[in-house]
Every structure is written in C-alpha cells, then in structure tokens.
Amino acid sequence: MEDEEYQGGEVKKFLYVNRRQPHGTVYALESLETVLIGAAFDQDVSMLFIDDGVYQLKKEQAPEGIEFKNFSKTYRALEMYDVEKLFVERESLEERGLAVDDLLVDVEVIPGSDVKALVDQHDVILSF
Amino acid sequence: MEDEEYQGGEVKKFLYVNRRQPHGTVYALESLETVLIGAAFDQDVSMLFIDDGVYQLKKEQAPEGIEFKNFSKTYRALEMYDVEKLFVERESLEERGLAVDDLLVDVEVIPGSDVKALVDQHDVILSF
Amino acid sequence: MSTLNIVNKSPFEKRSLEQCLKRIGEGDSVLLIEDASVSALSKTAYAEQLISASKLSKFYVLKPDLQARGFSEESLLDSIESVDYDGFVNLVVTHDRVHSWL
C-alpha cells in the first residue's frame, strides 16, 4: 500500500480547499497527506487556503506544548513534490490581521472575487 | 446496567443546555437519555433550550424520510419522569421565526437576560 | 462551467453558508441539506440574506431533511426549490463539479 502508483494515465485538475485551523481538527494534516498522494499520482494539484485555512500557513507554529506533531514544515517541502500552486485569499488574511510575511511559504494572494473562477477551472474539489 | 440507582443520597441541581438541532447530530437524543437517567437518580433536573436547541421542540418532526427515529414524542413524556422545568430563550425563538405554538410541549419562555441567573442557580452544567 | 455547492450546517451555528455565499456567482447552485435546511425557511433572521443571494444563484433544499425538522414546503422562501434525494442526484449530474462547504 505504501508505493501506490496510478496507471490510468488520465490527468485531472484537483483543487484542495483548506478552510480550517491546524491542530484543532485533523483536516489540515490529512489535506497534506492527500495532496502528496495526488502529486505522486501525477495529478494536477492546487491548494486554496480560505477562511481559517490561512492559519495553516502561519510561521512559528509550536505545538510541542500540546504534544502534537509540527507538520507545518511540510508546506515548505511541497515544492519538491511539484505542488507549487498555493492560493491564499486576501480577505481571509485581512480579517485575521495576517500579512504574507506571516506565512511559511510563498503563495499567490488572490482577491475573494477570484475564488469562483479558480474553482471553475478545476475538475475535482476536495474539502478539508 | 439497566436498573441503575444512585445510593449516595446527595441531590444536585443539573442544568442540561441544549444548543443544537435534532437529527443533524446525536446530541439532542443523547441529552434526553441523560436527562431521564438523571431523573431516575432523583437529581434536580432542568433543561434549557437556546440557539438551535429550540428546534428540538418543534412540532411535526417527520424523520421517516431520512430513516431516523422520531424521538420528539419523548419530550411529551418528560413530565411522567418528573422533568418539568423546561426553559426556552425568547430571542432564540424569535430569530428563527418560531412561536410557543410551534412547540411540542409547555415550556417557560425566558428572556436572554435571564439565562445567566438560571445558570448561576445550578451546580452542574451539561452541554449537548 | 457550473458548480453545485453543498452546505450542511445551520447558519445560526456555523458561518459556512455565509462563507460559501461570498465565493459563488452566476450559474452556481447551492443545495441546503441536514442542519442547513432551516436556512431555506421564510421566517428566520437569515431570510433576507438568502433572498438577495438567490438573485444570482439558484437555491435548493433537501425536503426529507426539512420534514425531519418539522417543516413543510409552505414554510419555504419562494425563491428556493425543494428536492428529494432523486433531485439531489440530478443536481450532482447536471453540474460540472460538487463543492461541499464542510
């Protein structure tokens, strides 16, 4: 089960929509796992961070005090797996008083009005 | 396990705070179960319905189409178990366009400003 | 290119409905299921928001979820169409993709 590979040949555009904080629920961690498998299957992978999902990319996460794994460094490693399309909604950052400098990785900041167009460009939406 | 009885003799005032819709999650059903056990243990039991919890008391629930049990009739039976203190917050009804006539059982409608005083009168708060 | 958006939580409990409405537009549809079915009612504090959103997008509510909660189709906003599970399947099939706002 470890070294799965997809033989179908077909490529679809997957959009991973991340709307939750890290740690409070398991979804942020699981989203990363699925993204990496999707990339290993040679699918076209984009990640969108909106609402509380933008907190997933916050620098300086230190979950040792709650005995959680610090998986935030994985976002930095995504590039190595050819996952390079990370979109963050500007309004979601602003409401939370966050700036791009607060984020762990380089992202493309888009206005909320562009989210629909982004969704429309994708074949499969996975919500985390 | 079926015929538990509490031998301790001490009586505390329990407030069951119901804030969710029936059916979407299991909490409304479980709240009723716990209330009945609490009453069987001769504890002083009150139920408070606020926020979406007021929907639990809506007449004419018909969950057959989703194959759920219709447990709403249990609210009518509470009296037989000496559970008679049912409080409903007025503002929660109003926001939802509901009136007391829409409810299955007789309740005491209280203004939101009285909720704190009600909570303060109780020893144990159970949230559902 | 149209998207079927599914919302399943009460607008009184979670912000997922308003967060969905902010990101959709013309040609999109919204299906209200489970606890979100009450957002389709005409007399709640969220009715105005739904009326205004339904000028741009099409709204549906899952009837069995509405009935489970004690409401009939007469309590619905005019702009909202009620469907059963067969209608749900039909909506999935007639849109290009499905986006669940969990």
Add this chain to the structure above:
Amino acid sequence: MSTLNIVNKSPFEKRSLEQCLKRIGEGDSVLLIEDASVSALSKTAYAEQLISASKLSKFYVLKPDLQARGFSEESLLDSIESVDYDGFVNLVVTHDRVHSWL
C-alpha cells in the same frame, strides 16, 4: 456565584463565542482554548467585540494552544490573560461551575 465558560471554536468558523458572550455577565470568566485561542489576538476582526466584552467579564487564553498556532503572548489583546494548563486547573477550581459552549 461565578461561572467559568469555556469556548473552543474559532469565531470565524462557529458562532459559539458570540452565543456565549450574549449570555454571560458580571463575575463570569471566559477561557479560550483550542481553535478559539485566536479570538484573543489583537489584530483580528473580532478584537473590538472582545475588548467590549472584557469590560464585564474576565478573559483567559490557553497559551499552549496559542503557541501551537504560531502566536506569542505579544499578539494578545491587553485585556486577556494567558494561562497554561496549571492555570486552567486553577480557574476550574476557583469558579463555582464550568460551562462548555460546544
């Protein structure tokens, strides 16, 4: 007769914090844990609401949850005190009852 209210969800995601604030008053305390810890930050859209609520009630945030999410005590609103788990236990013990807003 004082109550320790515990809120664990983000105000951006769920309405439980605002629903709690509507029903509490003088002498009550609120402890923000898990995803709710971000409501203690000074720069979010909910800061004003917290500032005004903290005139009547005392607010605490669980520091390990804040740190897990990448924030330090410098980012907190002035009116909010940060506690660790020992402080959490102390709050439970020094109030008459605990009310979790789930």
Add this chain to the structure above:
Amino acid sequence: MKLAVLVNEGPYQHQASDSAYQFVNAALRAGHEVMRVFFYHDGVNNGTRLTTPPQDDRHIQKRWTALASEHNVDLVLCVAACQRRGLVDEDEAKRNGKDANNIAEGFRISGLGQLIEAGVEADRLVTFGD
C-alpha cells in the same frame, strides 16, 4: 454517469453517513454507477462489525454492507485513518501485532490512492462530512 462518494464522519454522531447512504441509494435507483465510497477520517468507523445499535434504530453498518453486496459498490476505508482509529482487518492485525480485527463484510482497507483514483475516474465526487 459514474459517481464516487467521500464520507468523513462515523455513524450516528453526525448525519453525514446517513446522507451519503441515502444519496448512493438514490443514485443507484436512477441507474448511475457508484464506483466507490471512500471512508476517510472518522468515516472509517462506519466499517466495524462490532456495533449493536438499538433495535428500533437503523443499522448503519449493515446498510452499507448490504449495498456493497447487492450493487457491487466498492467500500474502501483509508488505511492511515484506520490505524489512528482502530479499524483492523486480518492483514492489518498481523502487520501491527493486534490480537483482534473488527472490519465488517463488504469493506476493505486501502490507501489514499483509492480516493485520488476515484476523483480521476468518476465523473463526479460528492463529499459528506461534519
């Protein structure tokens, strides 16, 4: 049309598994193919054979199992989610040194690749969760 379904929550606590079941049933009734139901996160808890719900209530696991056998629907539990939550088949029991297994008939444990594959091969993927 070819459909796939993703279930993110366990039985009884949330309506998600019920909604997914009713949807799959309706899709099959309409003549569509449901190629796979993928159970992820707490969703894997749908696949234990050890539940005994009250007799007057629906039996969620048995409903899924019946669907699998009657309509040949592929019910897949995510292996990593299973390991975190204690869903085990014979192979997993052996591999992880467990003295019991609890998987129900009609379900199988496999990797996240099965979710990606469902996304690629199905015409539509529908997600149910909390």
Add this chain to the structure above:
Amino acid sequence: MKLAVLVNEGPYQHQASDSAYQFVNAALRAGHEVMRVFFYHDGVNNGTRLTTPPQDDRHIQKRWTALASEHNVDLVLCVAACQRRGLVDEDEAKRNGKDANNIAEGFRISGLGQLIEAGVEADRLVTFGD
C-alpha cells in the same frame, strides 16, 4: 478538590481528547483528585486497543491507559454509545453475540448513571468536545 471530566470526541479527529488529557494531567500534578473520566458519544472511540498511530505521533489510547494505572483514574465508556460505535469488552461481546472485543486496558464500559454520579460526587465537572 475532586474533579470529573467528560470527553465527547474520539482520538485524533478533534483536539478534545488531547485537551482533556492535558487538563487531567495538570489537575493530578496540582494534587487534585480526578475521580472519573467519562467518555460519551464518539468519545468512546478513545478506548479501543486496536489503534496503531504513526510512530512519531502521540499514542492517545496508551496515554489514557497509563494515566489510569499510575493515578487510579476511573475511565468509563458509556455503554449505549459503545453499542452504536462498536466498542466491546468480553461481557458485551457475549451479550450481543460479537466474535471479538477491542477495549483497551484501564477502560471499563458502564451506564450513563456513572456520568450523573460523577456530576453529583465531583466538585467540578469539565466537558471537552467538538
């Protein structure tokens, strides 16, 4: 002081079980008595011995079991919630005709009365959930 704790969610999906564990630990450290942790709803899923979380992650069930043995904390799983979710000890397996059990050491299955009793006997009851 005498404390009791209520846990409404299973392991890993939500932080609830982690928060409860850290709280109980801190309470014991401060010299308080934790008379009982009652696991209700999906919370009963904390009590299965069949989990195998990743090696670099916390082992939530083992942490609870260690707490029970080291500090004599009573870990109770709600029987009705167990029946709906597939948590089974030897007695329950016999009673419900199940061919396996999955309860972990240090946990016991009992009725909701144990929650009421905890509410009565403890000075404070603290609830963790979703």
